[in-house]
Amino acid sequence: MNIRATAVALAVALGLVASPALAKNIKLLNVSYDPTRELYKDYNAEFAKIWKAKTGDTVTIEQSHGGSGKQARAVIDGLSADVVTLALEGDIDEIAKGTRKLPANWVQALPNHSSPYTSTIVFLVRKGNPRKIKDWDDLIRPGIEVITPNPKTSGGARWNLLAAYAYAQKKYGSEAAAKDFVGKLYRNVPVLDTGARGSTTTFVQRGIGHVLLAWENEAFLAIEELGPDKFEIVTPTLSILAEPSVAVVEGNAKSHGTTAVAKAYLENLYTPASQKLIAEHYYRPSRPDTVDPAVLKRFGKLELVNIRDDFGGWAKAQPKFFGDGGIFDQIYKPGR
Amino acid sequence: MANLFGRVPIGLRSAVNEGAFTRLTLILIAVVFLALFLIMPLILVFVEALRQGAGAYFEALKDPDALSAMRLTLTVAVIAVPFNIVFGLAASWAIAKFDFRGKNLLISLIDLPFSVSPVISGLVWVLLFGSHSVLSPWLQAHDIQILFALPGLVLATMFVTFPFVARELIPLMQEQGTTDEEAALSLGASGLQTFWHVTLPNVRWALVYGVLLCTARAIGEFGAVSVVSGHIRGQTNTMPLHVEILYNEYSFVGAFAVASVLALLALVTLGIKAVLEWRYGNQLASGHRR
Numbered sequence: 245m246n247i248r249a250t251a252v253a254l255a256v257a258l259g260l261v262a263s264p265a266l267a268k269n270i271k272l273l274n275v276s277y278d279p280t281r282e283l284y285k286d287y288n289a290e291f292a293k294i295w296k297a298k299t300g301d302t303v304t305i306e307q308s309h310g311g312s313g314k315q316a317r318a319v320i321d322g323l324s325a326d327v328v329t330l331a332l333e334g335d336i337d338e339i340a341k342g343t344r345k346l347p348a349n350w351v352q353a354l355p356n357h358s359s360p361y362t363s364t365i366v367f368l369v370r371k372g373n374p375r376k377i378k379d380w381d382d383l384i385r386p387g388i389e390v391i392t393p394n395p396k397t398s399g400g401a402r403w404n405l406l407a408a409y410a411y412a413q414k415k416y417g418s419e420a421a422a423k424d425f426v427g428k429l430y431r432n433v434p435v436l437d438t439g440a441r442g443s444t445t446t447f448v449q450r451g452i453g454h455v456l457l458a459w460e461n462e463a464f465l466a467i468e469e470l471g472p473d474k475f476e477i478v479t480p481t482l483s484i485l486a487e488p489s490v491a492v493v494e495g496n497a498k499s500h501g502t503t504a505v506a507k508a509y510l511e512n513l514y515t516p517a518s519q520k521l522i523a524e525h526y527y528r529p530s531r532p533d534t535v536d537p538a539v540l541k542r543f544g545k546l547e548l549v550n551i552r553d554d555f556g557g558w559a560k561a562q563p564k565f566f567g568d569g570g571i572f573d574q575i576y577k578p579g580r
Numbered sequence: 581m582a583n584l585f586g587r588v589p590i591g592l593r594s595a596v597n598e599g600a601f602t603r604l605t606l607i608l609i610a611v612v613f614l615a616l617f618l619i620m621p622l623i624l625v626f627v628e629a630l631r632q633g634a635g636a637y638f639e640a641l642k643d644p645d646a647l648s649a650m651r652l653t654l655t656v657a658v659i660a661v662p663f664n665i666v667f668g669l670a671a672s673w674a675i676a677k678f679d680f681r682g683k684n685l686l687i688s689l690i691d692l693p694f695s696v697s698p699v700i701s702g703l704v705w706v707l708l709f710g711s712h713s714v715l716s717p718w719l720q721a722h723d724i725q726i727l728f729a730l731p732g733l734v735l736a737t738m739f740v741t742f743p744f745v746a747r748e749l750i751p752l753m754q755e756q757g758t759t760d761e762e763a764a765l766s767l768g769a770s771g772l773q774t775f776w777h778v779t780l781p782n783v784r785w786a787l788v789y790g791v792l793l794c795t796a797r798a799i800g801e802f803g804a805v806s807v808v809s810g811h812i813r814g815q816t817n818t819m820p821l822h823v824e825i826l827y828n829e830y831s832f833v834g835a836f837a838v839a840s841v842l843a844l845l846a847l848v849t850l851g852i853k854a855v856l857e858w859r860y861g862n863q864l865a866s867g868h869r870r
Contacts, residue, residue: 273812275810278828281829282829306812306813306814306815307812307813308810308811308812308813308816309811309813309825310811318728318810318811320711320712321706321710321711321712321727322709322710322711322716322727322728323727323728323810324725324728342712343711441828465830466830469830470830
């Protein structure tokens, strides 16, 4: 059909206009997930300054944000990211598998399993904490409405369930008790939204529920943006450590000639100044010892379990908890 | 057929002879529905956009990312719409003036984008041009970027909007028949002359109408472009995508400010459309004289 012919002609014409790159102006594409927008907006400006001082080159960092899984998919389909900074290790694994543009052991390229920042699951409650919610036990009290998305559809929601599970297992000592505990918790969930943002809207905008299970950085951001007079954060005694991962997509960086700057961009996330910036954006720095304790005061103290050591990694936890007939299917019966 | 919607012939008057109460109720339902689903949201968009005053509103519109989104949206429309004009004219001309095998199939194919979900309309391009497609090695060898760049956005938009022009022209051209063209040809005009001086003037208002709808959709399309955009800030975010991003960032004024520009564009389209229907209604296809 002539449509395709014209499309290709058009693409060629546009490609010719768009492709030439100037030597001293470097472009870097960082494909990231949703809640890192504010962090990278600031970090990019900082890094551009540092790079300019070091090499004299001007680096412009372009940002793409979206759901972590969707973003990984886009990179696999050809979005030519120089670096990816996604929510889950598994998403970058998928890129490594699907494109072979980064090595299978990419996670060892940078310190702390390539996680320059971490976060955890906390509770967002209405101002003054009228229901006196202090810890996970309070969430299974009769009459308490808990807002959390569906772990079948939302990556974030899986952490919520695992955090509750880890707490109960530690406290009551058995897997059976832990299963019973999360069963009770999910019976207190009136609306199971499909995504984290949907749950936040349900809780914040529609005013439904007494407590929202949320990412710590998202909870802080919601308070900052929507009013400290409306909500407050409750940090439970135990939660789960989430380690968003970063990696250079070596294949893309190589063909763009940006390998050096892409590496420096990610390595620089671990410097004291960047770690402080990270903390200011409500992510927990992975090197807290380098950061002014005054900045760290905002983060509540708690015990953290992690996927690798306590659940045997996502490869094991995913089918066990969220696969067909897995623990979530066993404990959650809609409409009860 | 047109009479049923426009002027009511005397003989049919009894068919609409409802009681005053029924009529009032029906009108009320329609008015409430309109107010609730159209006018209120429209007002809300502007109220939210201006919540922090005109200063914040214009500040939000002057944001480089917002400006780039507007520029990109217009660029996409400016490229996609002319393609659709040419395609729409060619297709409707062929369908209305000639008889050929597979004509009905062609008509159904033109309607395909109406029935396909926009997400699918985006995904077909990913399948065609993505890294795992057959075309990918060739594209890479020639350094051509289609997905996650302007060409992909244009293609997705073209796919979604391509029935609009043809759909306006086909019924009108069919109604007009081929007698004018036959007369022109028998008087010695060439094919091209016939097209420029007979066919095109006959359908010009329907064409403008189709272009208008096509442009409106091209500017407002979300689903298909979302799939092929890559969401690079200041690069591949069109206005509808930028609205969503700003909203998710709790930047409500920004989101609604950009949305208000979209709403304004829609209102302008609506205005021109109303004028066209009022002024040139008899030259549009009968199906649109409502």
